[in-house]
Amino acid sequence: MDIVYTIWLRNVKRYLRSKSRIVGSLGMPLFFMLVLGFGLNSIVRIPGMEEGYLEFIIPGIVAMSVLFTSVFSGIQIIWDKQFGFLKETLVAPVSRLEIMIGQTLGGATTAVIQGLILMVFALFIGLQPAGITGFLVAVGFMALIGVTFTAFGIAIASRMEDMHGFQLIMNFVIFPIFGLSGALFPINSLPGWLRPLTLADPLTYGVEGIRYGLSGTAQVHPLASLAVMAACAVLMTVAGAYLFRKIQT
Amino acid sequence: MQAIDARNLTKSFGDLVAVDGISFSIASGEIFGLLGPNGAGKTTTISMLSTMQKPTSGTATVNGHDVVTREDDVRKSIGIVFQDQSLDEELTAYENMDFHGRLYRIGGEERRRRIGELLALVGLADRKDDLVKTYSGGMRRRLEIARGLLHEPKVLFLDEPTLGLDPQTRNHLWEYIARLNNEKGITIILTTHYMEEADRLCDRIAIVDRGTIVALDTAENLKHSIGGDVVTITSPDPDKIADLLTAPWVSGIERHDGSVTVRLQEADRHIPGIVTAIHQSGIGINSLSVRKPTLEDVFLHYTGKTIRDEEADGKETIRMFQRARRR
Known part of the structure; x- marks a missing residue:
């Protein structure tokens, strides 16, 4: 446990120290929230929901922020590899599983912090928190998204030599995961052919979970969302740990 | 232990x-x-x-x-x-x-x-x-x-x-x-x-x-193992010099491009003899140096190359490249 904490601590310290990264990765979610939220608020009505579109996409944008931050945290292992720091960790008498878990929890923590910052911003533009329990539910789902996608990032980083493939992963994996989730649109009103894709996307359940926490309504039952997200977090951690075990420096 | x-x-x-x-x-x-x-x-x-x-x-x-x-x-x-x-x-x-x-x-x-x-x-x-x-x-x-x-x-x-x-x-x-x-x-x-x-x-x-x-x-x-002091003679005709120096106190001769490296004990005493012999055969000498052997000479002796030569070698470059990629 000490080892997991040590690795976690390093990740969080690095994150808190890189002010430009914190501010930089707030840019796109804020942009989405403001432009899409205010831009479409007056013309989009969500069937069966009281709130406007702005309230609808806030949980989606929070989830997006957590998604991007966590994938990025996981993929950072490539930097550790290139700057040589990974060797220092790998030659220590600790198991790779401990290292991987520490990295995952560290990445998830930074992702949750990032999501929380965004939530605070959202308070000023119309987010009305449904109470402390709802807030905690939302944070719980954010943590699960964080773990799932940090582990995913570590899995990818374990197989990648350098950052050249990063753009590819962003464009063909991460953006589709975000786009297909119910972050920007209600999944009930999708055309039939798109629905299965959306339901196959783990982020959908994360978004629905956060939305349930923040606004009290969701299109997927929160317990179902919880079960799927928890399963994804465990599966991705196992997959990430397996691939990380074989990492070569 | x-x-x-x-x-x-x-x-x-x-x-x-x-x-x-x-x-x-x-x-x-x-x-x-x-x-x-x-x-x-x-x-x-x-x-x-x-x-x-x-x-x-x-x-x-x-x-x-x-x-x-x-x-x-x-x-x-x-x-x-x-x-x-x-x-x-x-x-x-x-x-x-x-x-x-x-x-x-x-x-x-x-x-x-x-x-x-x-x-x-x-x-x-x-x-x-x-x-x-x-x-x-x-x-x-x-x-x-x-x-x-x-x-x-x-x-x-x-x-x-x-x-x-x-x-x-x-x-x-x-x-x-x-x-x-x-x-x-x-x-x-x-x-x-x-x-x-x-x-x-x-x-x-x-x-x-x-x-x-x-x-x-x-x-x-x-340093001892390679046979005493090192005398390096550069000359327009290094091969002839190598053929000339057959005295028993010469413990080793190596030919390189444009120079000859001679190993011998107590070089200081034998230098005049070497120079005279080369002179009498009508071979020119561009320069001559005497020094105690270094590890560079040891490396040269055992591998036939200097470390610097070795590093410029194409195959070695490929090795380095492969090593860099594995990092």
């Missing part, structure tokens, strides 16, 4: 045999050097001994623990400074040390005490709270050495410890390394392609070329 014992250690990457059946043992308290050009297999040897890579065949023990079956015991008992920097630049020197101490499960009080001592030892105590990215190359190296010592290893691996450092810093580091060995009795195994470094620091030197050890002894004995 032997600190390190390697038997027929071999590592291949596909068709490329990086380390080819190396055997040697290092006594406790020794400073042992692996000297050779880049790509000779030094780093790969260190990687196998430090459990970073598995040998393709052969065995090795470090502090009595097998490097394959007792990985964790080996790791606990060694410290290592890699050829490439392995610090976290976004953390301070103290935090880098602290991270290391926690990884090796050193308790809080003890950890703080040792970090303080070691940072003072390498002269970084007053900069301990600065981010490593503000450090110079020499400071980083010293920090890495301090970090490698934090868990009090019995054996310290230094892979090209002074690569890319200026002469003054290099001298400082040599002093640190010698002092560590002296005061703490730590066994040190270092790789280098600097002759001077091996000469000054190492009790024994293994000359490594193309994955094999071509010679292993003290610097003194290695």
Whole structure:
């Protein structure tokens, strides 16, 4: 446990120290929230929901922020590899599983912090928190998204030599995961052919979970969302740990 | 007890045999050097001994623990400074040390005490709270050495410890390394392609070329083994000179492009004779130098090349390239 904490601590310290990264990765979610939220608020009505579109996409944008931050945290292992720091960790008498878990929890923590910052911003533009329990539910789902996608990032980083493939992963994996989730649109009103894709996307359940926490309504039952997200977090951690075990420096 | 014992250690990457059946043992308290050009297999040897890579065949023990079956015991008992920097630049020197101490499960009080001592030892105590990215190359190296010592290893691996450092810093580091060995009795195994470094620091030197050890002894004995002083004669006609010098006191002649290297005992006494003989045969001499043998001569003697030649060699470049890619 000490080892997991040590690795976690390093990740969080690095994150808190890189002010430009914190501010930089707030840019796109804020942009989405403001432009899409205010831009479409007056013309989009969500069937069966009281709130406007702005309230609808806030949980989606929070989830997006957590998604991007966590994938990025996981993929950072490539930097550790290139700057040589990974060797220092790998030659220590600790198991790779401990290292991987520490990295995952560290990445998830930074992702949750990032999501929380965004939530605070959202308070000023119309987010009305449904109470402390709802807030905690939302944070719980954010943590699960964080773990799932940090582990995913570590899995990818374990197989990648350098950052050249990063753009590819962003464009063909991460953006589709975000786009297909119910972050920007209600999944009930999708055309039939798109629905299965959306339901196959783990982020959908994360978004629905956060939305349930923040606004009290969701299109997927929160317990179902919880079960799927928890399963994804465990599966991705196992997959990430397996691939990380074989990492070569 | 032997600190390190390697038997027929071999590592291949596909068709490329990086380390080819190396055997040697290092006594406790020794400073042992692996000297050779880049790509000779030094780093790969260190990687196998430090459990970073598995040998393709052969065995090795470090502090009595097998490097394959007792990985964790080996790791606990060694410290290592890699050829490439392995610090976290976004953390301070103290935090880098602290991270290391926690990884090796050193308790809080003890950890703080040792970090303080070691940072003072390498002269970084007053900069301990600065981010490593503000450090110079020499400071980083010293920090890495301090970090490698934090868990009090019995054996310290230094892979090209002074690569890319200026002469003054290099001298400082040599002093640190010698002092560590002296005061703490730590066994040190270092790789280098600097002759001077091996000469000054190492009790024994293994000359490594193309994955094999071509010679292993003290610097003194290695120099003796190649047959006395070195006389280098450059001339328009070096071949004739080589044919001419057949006296029994000549212990070796090597022909190179435009020059001849003659080895002999007590060169000072024989020089006049050599010059006279060459003169009488009507061969011109451009220059002539006499010196005590260096490790460079030893390397030349055993491999037929200078270290610099070797590094310019195309095949070696490919080796280096492949090594860089694996990183």
